[in-house]
Amino acid sequence: MSEETAPVHRFLTYRLARVQSKLNAQASKLLRAKAGLSLAQWRILSLIGGNPGTRATDLTRISTMDKGQFSRKLKTLVDDRLVVVSVDPQDHRILRLRLSDSGQVLYDRTLPHMRKRQADLKALLGPGEEEAFLGVLDKIEQTLERDLSRPADASG
Amino acid sequence: MSEETAPVHRFLTYRLARVQSKLNAQASKLLRAKAGLSLAQWRILSLIGGNPGTRATDLTRISTMDKGQFSRKLKTLVDDRLVVVSVDPQDHRILRLRLSDSGQVLYDRTLPHMRKRQADLKALLGPGEEEAFLGVLDKIEQTLERDLSRPADASG
DNA sequence: TATTGTTATACTCTATAACTATA
DNA sequence: TATAGTTATAGAGTATAACAATA
Numbered sequence: 038m039s040e041e042t043a044p045v046h047r048f049l050t051y052r053l054a055r056v057q058s059k060l061n062a063q064a065s066k067l068l069r070a071k072a073g074l075s076l077a078q079w080r081i082l083s084l085i086g087g088n089p090g091t092r093a094t095d096l097t098r099i100s101t102m103d104k105g106q107f108s109r110k111l112k113t114l115v116d117d118r119l120v121v122v123s124v125d126p127q128d129h130r131i132l133r134l135r136l137s138d139s140g141q142v143l144y145d146r147t148l149p150h151m152r153k154r155q156a157d158l159k160a161l162l163g164p165g166e167e168e169a170f171l172g173v174l175d176k177i178e179q180t181l182e183r184d185l186s187r188p189a190d191a192s193g
Numbered sequence: 194m195s196e197e198t199a200p201v202h203r204f205l206t207y208r209l210a211r212v213q214s215k216l217n218a219q220a221s222k223l224l225r226a227k228a229g230l231s232l233a234q235w236r237i238l239s240l241i242g243g244n245p246g247t248r249a250t251d252l253t254r255i256s257t258m259d260k261g262q263f264s265r266k267l268k269t270l271v272d273d274r275l276v277v278v279s280v281d282p283q284d285h286r287i288l289r290l291r292l293s294d295s296g297q298v299l300y301d302r303t304l305p306h307m308r309k310r311q312a313d314l315k316a317l318l319g320p321g322e323e324e325a326f327l328g329v330l331d332k333i334e335q336t337l338e339r340d341l342s343r344p345a346d347a348s349g
Numbered sequence: 350t351a352t353t354g355t356t357a358t359a360c361t362c363t364a365t366a367a368c369t370a371t372a
Numbered sequence: 373t374a375t376a377g378t379t380a381t382a383g384a385g386t387a388t389a390a391c392a393a394t395a
Contacts, residue, residue, distance in 0.1 A: 059337040181215040
C-alpha cells in the first residue's frame with residue numbers, strides 16, 4: 038500500500054528524468070565551453086573518432102538517434118570540416134566516416150574532459166555500485182525494447 | 194586502463210540517456226493513447242492531483258521545469274479546463290492550483306496505468322536493486338546540483 | 350527591491366514520412 | 373523491391389531574459 042500511494046514525483050522514471058536532465062545540462066555546458074559543440078554533435082564526433090571508417094548506419098544504431106537526426110547533425114560537422122565523408126568503393130550507397138585533422142584535434146582535446154567527467158561520476162559510487170546500476174539500466178532497456186514495438190495498451 | 198579506453202558509447206551517461214529516451218517514448222505513447230496528454234502535461238496534472246492547492250512555485254521546484262516552461266504547459270491544461278487556478282487570498286502573487294472535475298476524472302483514470310508502468314519496472318528488479326539504483330541516482334543528482342552552479346571547467 | 354508568475358525569442362530536439370540514389 | 377542516406381515539416385522541449393503585478 039505504501040508503494041500504491043507513492044507520490045508521482047517519487048516514481049523511478051521521474052527521478053531518472055531529473056538526473057538525466059541535469060547530466061545533459063552539465064555535459065552541454067562543458068562541451069560548449071571546451072569544444073563549441075552541442076551534445077548531439079559530440080556524440081557523433083566521438084562515435085566517429087572511436088570507430089573510424091564506420092558506416093553511418095552502424096553509428097545510427099549505436100546511438101539513440103534515428104537516421105534523419107543523425108544525418109542533419111552530421112551535416113553540421115561536415116560543414117565545419119570536422120568530419121570527412123567518403124563513399125564506399127564497393128557499395129556506393131554507403132558512407133564511410135572519418136575525422137578530419139582538425140576534427141581529430143578537437144576530439145583528442147575534448148575526450149579527456151569527458152572521460153574525467155565519467156571518472157568523477159564513477160568515483161561517487163561504491164564498489165559494485167556501478168555494475169549494479171548498469172545492470173538495472175540494461176534490464177530496463179531490454180524490456181523497453183520489447184515493449185516499444187507493441188501497441189500502447191499492451192503495457193498498461 | 195580498460196576503463197581509460199572504454200568506448201564512448203559505453204559511458205554511464207550514454208546508457209542513461211538511451212534508457213531515458215526509451216522511457217520517454219513509452220510514457221508518451223501510453224499517455225497519448227490513454228489520456229491525450231503530453232508527458233509534460235501529465236507531469237503537471239499529476240503533481241497538482243497529488244498536491245491539491247499547492248503553489249505553482251513549489252510544483253516548479255519539484256519538477257525539473259523552470260517557471261517559464263511550467264507556466265506555458267499549465268496554460269494548456271487551464272485552457273482545456275483540466276486545472277482550476279485561484280489566487281491566494283493572503284498573497285495575491287501566489288496561484289493555488291487544483292484539478293477541475295474533468296481533470297480529476299482524467300487523473301483518476303490515468304494514474305493507475307502510470308502506476309502499473311512503475312510496478313512493471315520495479316518487478317524487473319531483484320530485492321534491494323531498486324534501493325541501490327535510486328541511491329546511485331540520488332548521489333549523482335546531489336553532486337550535479339553542486340556542480341551546475343559552478344563554471345564549466347570546474348568539473349573537468 | 351524581491352518574488353510570483355507571464356510572455357517573447359530563438360534555438361534544439363523529436364517524430365514521421367516523403368524522397369533520391371544505389372543495389 | 374530493399375537499403376543507405378537526405379530532406380521537409382511540424383510539434384515539443386529548452387534556455388534566457390524582459391516584463392507586469394504584488395509584496
